[in-house]
Amino acid sequence: MGGEGVETGSTGPGGSRPDPPGDHPADHGAAADIAGRAGRLLMELSARTDPGAARGKEGDLAAHRLITGWLAERFPDDRIRSEEADQSAPLGDHAGRVWIVDPLDGTREYSEGREDWAVHVALAVDGVPRVGAVALPALGVVLTTGSPPAVTPAAVPPRLVVSRTRPPEFVPAVAESLGALTVPMGSAGAKIAAVIRGEAEVYLHAGGQYEWDSAAPVAVAQASGLHATRLDGSVLRYAQVDPWLPDLVVCHPDLVTRVTGALAAAGVTGGA
Numbered sequence: 001m002g003g004e005g006v007e008t009g010s011t012g013p014g015g016s017r018p019d020p021p022g023d024h025p026a027d028h029g030a031a032a033d034i035a036g037r038a039g040r041l042l043m044e045l046s047a048r049t050d051p052g053a054a055r056g057k058e059g060d061l062a063a064h065r066l067i068t069g070w071l072a073e074r075f076p077d078d079r080i081r082s083e084e085a086d087q088s089a090p091l092g093d094h095a096g097r098v099w100i101v102d103p104l105d106g107t108r109e110y111s112e113g114r115e116d117w118a119v120h121v122a123l124a125v126d127g128v129p130r131v132g133a134v135a136l137p138a139l140g141v142v143l144t145t146g147s148p149p150a151v152t153p154a155a156v157p158p159r160l161v162v163s164r165t166r167p168p169e170f171v172p173a174v175a176e177s178l179g180a181l182t183v184p185m186g187s188a189g190a191k192i193a194a195v196i197r198g199e200a201e202v203y204l205h206a207g208g209q210y211e212w213d214s215a216a217p218v219a220v221a222q223a224s225g226l227h228a229t230r231l232d233g234s235v236l237r238y239a240q241v242d243p244w245l246p247d248l249v250v251c252h253p254d255l256v257t258r259v260t261g262a263l264a265a266a267g268v269t270g271g272a
Contacts, residue, residue, distance in 0.1 A: 023097075023130040027123055028146030031133035031216075034070050035121040035144075038063040038103060039137030042110065042119070056104070056111035060084050063103030067121060071099050078123075081243065083212045098124045098239035102212035106187025108165075115139060116164075118189030120216035124238040132219025134189050134196075143196055148223035152198035154252040159183050161191045161200040168206040170266045177262035178202070178255075192217035192250050196224055202251040202259055206231060206268070211243040218250070227256045232269045 042059050049055045064084035071080055075097070082101040099122065104110055106117030115138035123131035133144045143149065157179045162171050164184035175182050183200055185191045188209060194200040196217070215238050218228045229236060231247040238245075251259045 022125050023123055025146075027131045028133075028144055030074060031121045031123060031131050032142050032144040032146055034067055035119045035133040035135040035216075036142045037070070038066050038119045038121075039135035039142070041066055042104060043137045046110065046113065051111060051113045053111055056107040059110055060104045060107055063119060064101070067101050067103050067119075071101075071121075075099070079239075081211065081239065083210065095126055100124055100129075100212050100215040100238055102189070102216070105189040105213060109186035109190075114186060116186030116190035118187050118193065118217075120189055120212060122212075122215035122219050122238070124215060127237045127239055129215050129219035129222070129236070129238050132216035132223070134193055134217045134220055136190065136193055141193075141197075143193055143217075143220045145219050145223040148220055148225075149196055149198075151225045151253065154201045154254050157181055158201035158252070158255060159199070160202045160204065161185050161194050162204065163191075166207060168204060170206070170263075170268050171204065173266040174204065174259075174262045174268070177265055178258060188213045188248075189217050192221055195226060195250050195252070196221050201255055202249070204231070204249050204259075204263075206247040208244075208246045209248065211238050211240070211245050214245060214248055218248075221250050225253060227251050227253055227259075231263060233260065 042063055045059050064082055068080050068082050078097045078099055080099045084103055102120035105120050109117040119135040121133045122129050131145050135142045160175050160180040161183045164186055191203045195203050218236055221228045228250045231249055
């Protein structure tokens with residue numbers, strides 16, 4: 001679902017926030033568990049509701065309540081940034097542990113009864129996406145940093161996955177330069193998951209996203225050994241004061257040089 005979400009958070013005794021530790025092995029399992037739980041809830045909801053906007057709205061809110069409630073109970077000292085949060089508590093800075101959640105990535109696809117939607121649960125530590133889980137409930141799959149898939153050999157020709165409704169204008173030029181086949185797909189999570197699972201080699205996005213659109217899948221992609229940066233090659237940072245993160249490239253490590261060259265030849269740079 002589009003739009004700018006807001007954050008909720010908690011503080012330590014006396015209102016001061018303690019210095020949170022880094023990520024722990026149990027965090028990876030926790031992220032996978034809650035993403036899977038939310039995914040099952042969404043599948044149950046879709047089975048008893050008709051396709052349409054009302055299904056998407058109900059699913060967004062139900063998954064948000066489940067995920068943020070569970071995280072707040074399990075990690076009371078951590079902050080939470082969710083797309084669907086209903087009250088404002090600005091993060092202030094990116095330091096420490098911040099859970100970044102998209103309860104239903106691909107609301108349109110979910111509403112239409114498609115399979116290319118996802119649930120994102122990520123943990124950023126000092127701005128770095130260290131933990132992530134991406135549930136693909138319609139496929140019965142949860143991808144996690146706890147056991148990231150190994151990178152498979154790149155296909156020839158490479159496959160470039162793009163938005164099925166708003167592909168960037170530069171996609172035809174980049175695809176031609178790479179000799180790539182384009183694969184339209186729904187949510188950002190589903191597209192990055194396709195690269196993680198070896199069903200595509202490249203994902204390019206420009207034109208606007210927020211942190212929750214990419215934090216969890218980027219965490220898993222990087223843990224798997226994939227390349228993931230801004231379009232201009234700069235590092236992806238999360239839990240920033242402004243959650244706007246408008247552009248992204250995720251690709252197979254063997255194609256980094258070719259993709260970078262194709263983007264440069266097309267005159268593509270990172271967004272503001």
